[in-house]
Amino acid sequence: MKKTNVSIFIPHIGCPHLCSFCDQKSISGAVKAPSASEVRDVLNEQAEHLLKNNISAEIAFFGGSFTAIERGYMESLLDAAKSAVDKFPAYTGIRCSTRPDCISEEIIDILKRYGVTAVELGAQSMNDEVLKANERGHTADDVRNASNLIKSSGIELGLQMMTGLYRDTPENCLYTADEFIKLSPKTVRIYPTVILKNTKLGKLFESGEFKSFSFEETVELCAKLLRKFTEKGFRVIRLGLHASADVERDMLGGTYHPALREIVESRIFLEDLQMRLFDMEKGKYTVYTDPKNISKAVGQKKSNINALAELGYEIKFRPMTGEYILIV
Ligand code: SF4
Numbered sequence: 394m395k396k397t398n399v400s401i402f403i404p405h406i407g408c409p410h411l412c413s414f415c416d417q418k419s420i421s422g423a424v425k426a427p428s429a430s431e432v433r434d435v436l437n438e439q440a441e442h443l444l445k446n447n448i449s450a451e452i453a454f455f456g457g458s459f460t461a462i463e464r465g466y467m468e469s470l471l472d473a474a475k476s477a478v479d480k481f482p483a484y485t486g487i488r489c490s491t492r493p494d495c496i497s498e499e500i501i502d503i504l505k506r507y508g509v510t511a512v513e514l515g516a517q518s519m520n521d522e523v524l525k526a527n528e529r530g531h532t533a534d535d536v537r538n539a540s541n542l543i544k545s546s547g548i549e550l551g552l553q554m555m556t557g558l559y560r561d562t563p564e565n566c567l568y569t570a571d572e573f574i575k576l577s578p579k580t581v582r583i584y585p586t587v588i589l590k591n592t593k594l595g596k597l598f599e600s601g602e603f604k605s606f607s608f609e610e611t612v613e614l615c616a617k618l619l620r621k622f623t624e625k626g627f628r629v630i631r632l633g634l635h636a637s638a639d640v641e642r643d644m645l646g647g648t649y650h651p652a653l654r655e656i657v658e659s660r661i662f663l664e665d666l667q668m669r670l671f672d673m674e675k676g677k678y679t680v681y682t683d684p685k686n687i688s689k690a691v692g693q694k695k696s697n698i699n700a701l702a703e704l705g706y707e708i709k710f711r712p713m714t715g716e717y718i719l720i721v
Pocket residue numbers: 405408409410411412415416417456457458492515
C-alpha cells in the first residue's frame with residue numbers, strides 16, 4: 394500500500410513572529426485559513442480517492458505554527474482530523490508542524506487527546522546567533538526542550554532545518570545536524586534558504602547585505618548533511634521546498650530547484666565514485682550500479698559523466714541489480 398500525506402495549509406495566523414525568511418503567503422500558496430467544516434469536506438473527499446487507489450495517508454497540518462493558533466480553532470481542526478481517522482481506515486495518523494517555543498505539556502496533552510502521531514518542529518538552526526539574526530524568537534534550547542517533551546510523550550518527532558540563512562555558515566549547518574542527531578528525531582527536513590520578496594531577507598538581499606549560499610555551495614553542503622543523517626540511520630523526508638509557482642514568482646535569490654534532492658544524491662554518487670577511482674589509472678571504465686541509481690550516477694544533463702571526463706575518466710554506466718559501484 395502506498396503512503397502519502399493529505400496536507401492542509403494553515404497560513405500565518407498561528408504565528409506570533411515574522412521570521413526573516415517567511416512569507417507564508419508565498420510558501421503555502423494559501424491566504425485563507427480553512428474552517429473545520431472545510432477540512433472535514435476535504436478529508437471526506439480525499440478518503441474516497443485514497444480507498445480507490447489503495448493509498449494510506451496521514452493528515453498533515455502544515456504552513457504556519459499549528460499549536461500557536463487560537464485554541465478553539467486548533468481543537469476544531471484536530472476534531473475534524475480525528476473524526477476522519479476514526480471513520481476512514483485510509484487515514485493512519487495526524488501530523489502538524491510548529492515552532493519549538495509553542496510546545497508545552499499542556500499542548501502535548503491536547504495533541505495526544507486528538508490522536509496526533511507526529512509533530513515537526515521548525516528548528517531551522519541550532520546556533521543562537523543565527524536564530525537571533527533571523528528573528529526566530531526562540532533559542533536552540535527551546536528546540537531541545539520541545540524535542541524532549543514530544544519524544545517523552547510518545548509522539549513522533551520531526552525536525553526541520555534551513556541552510557544559508559542570514560549570518561549562517563556551512564559549519565553552523567553541520568553543527569545543527571550534529572545537534573539534531575543528539576535529539577534523535579524520527580524524520581528530518583532540510584530546506585535551503587529561498588529569498589522571497591516582501592521578507593526581511595528580501596530587503597537585505599536587495600540592499601546587497603545578504604546573498605545566501607550559492608547553488609554549488611548548497612549542493613555540496615546538502616550532500617554532507619544527507620550523508621550525515623542517513624549514515625546514522627535518520628530519515629531525511631524532504632530536501633528543498635516543494636515545486637511552487639508562487640515561490641518561483643516571488644523568489645529573489647537563494648537555492649530553489651524542483652529536483653534538488655536528485656541533484657544532491659547525484660553529487661553523493663559522484664563523490665563515492667571519485668573515491669573509488671582515486672588510485673586507478675585514468676582511462677575508460679564501465680561502472681555497474683543498480684538500475685535505480687542510474688540517473689543519479691549519470692547526473693542531470695550528464696553532469697557526473699562530464700565531471701569525470703574532465704578528470705580523465707571516460708565512464709559508461711550499466712545496470713546491475715543490487716550493486717552500488719562496481720568498476721570494470
Ligand atoms: S515561525 Fe514559521 S510561520 Fe512564523 S514567521 Fe517564522 S517561519 Fe513564518
